[in-house]
Amino acid sequence: PLVSSTPLLQAARQNGYAVGAFNVHTLEMLQAVVESAEETDSPLILQSTVGTVKHLGADYLAAAAATAANRTRVPIALHLDHCTDFDTIVQCIRAGYTSVMIDASMHPFEENVAQTKRIVDIARAAGVNVEAELGKVGGVEDDIVVGEHEALLADPQDCVRFVELTGVPTLAPAVGTAHGIYKGDPNIDFERIRSIAAAVSVPLVLHGGSGIPEEQVKRCVALGMSKMNIATEIRIVFSNAIKEVFATNPDENDPRKYMIPAKKAVKAAAIEKMRMLGCIGKA
Ligand code: 13P
Ligand code: ZN
Ligand code: NA
DSSP states (O other): OOOOHHHHHHHHHHHTOOEEEEEOOSHHHHHHHHHHHHHHTOOEEEEEOHHHHHHHOHHHHHHHHHHHHHHOSSOEEEEEEEEOOHHHHHHHHHHTOSEEEEOOTTSOHHHHHHHHHHHHHHHHHHTOEEEEEESBOEEEETTEEEOTTTOBOOOHHHHHHHHHHHOOSEEEEOOSOEESOOSSSOOOOHHHHHHHHHHOOSOEEEOOOTTOOHHHHHHHHHHTEEEEEEOHHHHHHHHHHHHHHHHHOTTOOOHHHHHHHHHHHHHHHHHHHHHHHTOTTOO
């Protein structure tokens, strides 16, 4: 069965590695990251955006993820990424999600606390993990758009108060990464990661994982990040592999002929991230 992501992330935090959390949009993408985890003996977090829940259905996603979890010995959690609305969170928990993100980071601190606490109380009863965001991660993720100048880093003392007031079991503090591919190098505030990790004991989540150079990913993990979200990069490799098939064979009409290479590309990309995060062999 699917497991809560809380123990996976606590183990990561205690042992100095991070778990990869991959946003999937199709059955093949889901299978690809599951195979990556299986082959490398890695714990895994499957994620879906709210947009993909609307596109495929929480029940279909939960059924596919549960099937994967039941077929394998590596622990797998299913997480709802960046959700701003209460009803979708409840719907996903009912469908079998084992982790949810309440993203109220666009609201003032007190409102973020209130919304997060409400979800923490519901999720605790269901044995479901909760992630919340403090500060504002820049870039575009699904329907959430945060411009470069709106992005805001999380304050370590706010993190302490936020965790105390909400009881949230995992926290995503904005530390300078952004959703999507970076124009230059990301501008990560490593000192801030160090102070937040020293100030709170809950596992920390790094958003905007696509495009961060390997050396910087490793530094983030060494400083205390326990989960990294990866969305854009696997969408790109998946789509590029399909484009390549059609470039050489525009008349291809067997979905397996383009899905198999797409799946292979995602699998290789996911293994590469797992290696950087240090979670290989930790299942
Ligand atoms: P990227 O699209 O940069 O990988 O960010 C993923 C993310 O943070 C999803 O929540
Ligand atoms: Zn994110
Ligand atoms: Na990114």
